[in-house]
Amino acid sequence: MKTFQGYRRSQGLPGARNAVAVIPSVFCANTVARRIAEHVAGAIAFCHPVGCSQVGQDLELTARGLKGLGKHPNFYGAVVVGLGCERFRARELAESIAAAGKPVEMLVIQEEGDTLRAIEKGITFASRLAEEASRQTRETFPLSELCLGLKCGGTDATSGLAANPTLGWVTDRICETGGRAIFTEVTELIGAEQILAGRAVNPRVAGEIVTTIDNMEKRLSRATAGADVQHHSALISPGNEEGGVTSVVEKALGGIYKAGTGPVSGVVGYGEYPSGPGLYLLDCVGHDGEAVTGLVVSGCQAVVFTTGRGTPTGFPGVPVIKITGNRTTYERMKFNLDFNAGGIVEGTPIAEVGAELLEKVLRIGSGEPSRAELLGHDELFCITRI
């Protein structure tokens, strides 16, 4: 049986890391949050530009995103930092994290007095949580306790030929054994809706898949309609095009290989964790930061990120494992890339390369740092908006 070493949580899946999250409920608390984390080994600040002057669905996305982050299994606990007058209240965030069974502390800058007093209190809170976290040791968990995020970025023609099919092989193994996997990037699923609907576990899920992709296509159609934006209306990037990808549909068909071949169990909304085992589609855009953040705030303990052109990015506290099927890219960006799936292009059987990738995922899930972690890449935290 495949296993990994994780940190047990009082609820939900185990953690692949054991950091303390310092989460501002509003951007006004960013500097205080950052300074708290700077003073405490094992603490990570999640600064963001939202939390106030938002309404309705937009504010709801922020709330769901930060709540999903706060209860994430890779964090031992959290310190929530509010300003005091913001729309997304620090208390609402702290209570939702506590309800998920996690140690949480809260401080509000306007109640503490000023920046210095807020930082001092935050350091006290974060140090205590970090100390408690340090006493926890890793335990053995089966593969079925893993929820893996699936992502691609900097796509070229090798993504659909090698890297995504390799990841798809891993996805199938995880889902067959009762684990979870989540794919997203709905902006880049256009043209693949019928194939995915055909893999749905039931007609309701099939309908949700088609509706999710159709809504995103309508949103893109509106955004690209104006005569004044035609020079910015391409749905794929210049790098995709240089790499041999011609259309958004070609990108979609190559992209869905990473979701393997098994049934799709459901569609999850932003900040929503899957309710059970299986493969899920997350309703989120394809922007690397927004999509990886979406995968994290839906509970993925690790993300495998396929790339043809090569990208260095990472997410604080959650390993983002980079794999490429492009040998030239692998040689050029070696230190940014965790895994070379290029052998498939030369005829190595997919099961062989896939089995190696699964071992790599389990090692990184058990504590081996991903390249993005080694290099301190943390640019992928990015709350989505409407």
Add this chain to the structure above:
Amino acid sequence: MAKALKINPRDNVAVLLTDAKAGEAVEVITDSGVLHLDARGDIAFGHKIALGNLTAHQPIIKYGEEIAKAQTAIEAGDWIHLHNVYCLRGHENQE
């Protein structure tokens, strides 16, 4: 000789596994054996080569599905990319 891969039996394009120079012979690996054709222009690694002649508006098939339509007549051996195909998905005035 350059090399290319036909991914799905339904495809009418193959993906170059090496760079191909104009006029260079291309060996295309398919499910049912190897095809040969000549590249009608330089085609870079990862880009697509037409496996047969196409008239304007005929579908371009890769991964067994339509990824775009021909904008103009395309001949076997042509490079297939943004200059000679179109795809309206995600844009208004879809067909």
